[in-house]
Amino acid sequence: MNRKANLTGTSGVYRWSAILGITALTTLLAGCPFDGDNDNVNDNNSDTDTFEVTITNLTAGQPFSPAAVIFHGQHWRxxxxxxxxxxxxxTLAEGGNNASLLxxxxxxxxxxxxxSGQSPIAPGASETVTITLPEAHNRxxxxxxxxxxxxxxxxxxxxLNGVSLAALEERQSLHFTALSYDSGTEANTETVDTIPGPAASGGAQEGFNPVRDDVRDAVALHGGVVTQDDGMTGSVLRAQHRWDHPAMRVTVVRTD
Known part of the structure; x- marks a missing residue:
């Protein structure tokens, strides 16, 4: 399953209550151009590069929130x-809302x-986001x-945290696989009240909470969920919600 999204298209229907309305908000933030003060940008913006970024969910039971896609220089992370x-x-890691990050x-x-992607991405599904940049290949x-x-x-x-596109020529593509990370901001209790996804339907499904109660306040590779099938009392998750690295595949095509 593959959906094409652009910066003005309508949202898909696959979503959950905790992030209802995120797509409409993040779409307003899309399409930031290059800084006009940079000498490599043509003053009339007549020359552009267009990129298609296809995001594929490789997990069995972990829907993705609407993806944030960002083109940047090598020193930004x-x-x-x-x-x-x-x-x-x-905010993104706990509630799926990418507006603040964008x-x-x-x-x-x-x-x-x-x-921003137009909608959540179900396990096994893909979405394509298209972005046009002025003179991107000269950067x-x-x-x-x-x-x-x-x-x-x-x-x-x-x-996918800052991978180089320096080798990407016109009408070529690059393929990447992405790891999963724990933001280190919320304890992995896996309860019906602290997970925003559909597995916690019927609970509070809390998203972002400014209180940081994890054992470490640092981003790290994710060790995976434990689940009630592994004997974790109080967990709402089951075996199908586990995942392995990589969790996501990203294909970037430079179309012109």
Whole structure:
């Protein structure tokens, strides 16, 4: 299953109550152009590059929140492993809302363009996001990041965190696999009240909570969920909600 999304298309219908309305908000943030002060950008913006970014969910039971897709220079990062998550990353990791992360990216001088996916991505499904950038191929260190929440978790992310597109020529594609990360901001209790995804239907399904109660306040590779099938009392998750690395596949095509 593959859906094509652009910056103005309508949202898909696959969603859960905790992130209802996120797509409409994040679509307003899409399409940040290059900084016009950079000498490599043509003043009339007549030359552009268009990229199609296809995000595929490789898990068996972890829907993805609407993905944040960000094109940027080599020195910008959405996060650094071993360091505390920003509030914007925490908001995405705990509740699936990418609006703050995209707004934060829009204010960064090394971010050249960004967009949100149109809807959640079901296990096994894909979505394609299209972004057009002025003179992108003339920029040294052009990179891409793709981030999404694994919504049947407390604060799990699938993330491609700043991979280089320097080798990507016109009408070529690059393929990447992405690891999963724990934002380190919320304890992995797996309860019906602390997970926003459909596995916790009937509970409070809390999303973002500013209180950080994990044992470490730092982003790290995710160790996976434990689940009630593994003997974790109080967990709402079952065996089908486990996942392995990689959790996500990303294909970037430079169409022109």
């Amino acid at each position: 959405a996060f650094t492993t071993g360091e505390p998550a920003s509030v914007a990353l925490e 707004a934060e990216a829009a204010d960064a001088s090394q971010v050249y363009g960004h967009a 040294d260190g052009l990179s891409v990041s793709v981030l999404t929440m694994l919504v049947n978790s407390n604060d799990g992310l699938a993330a």
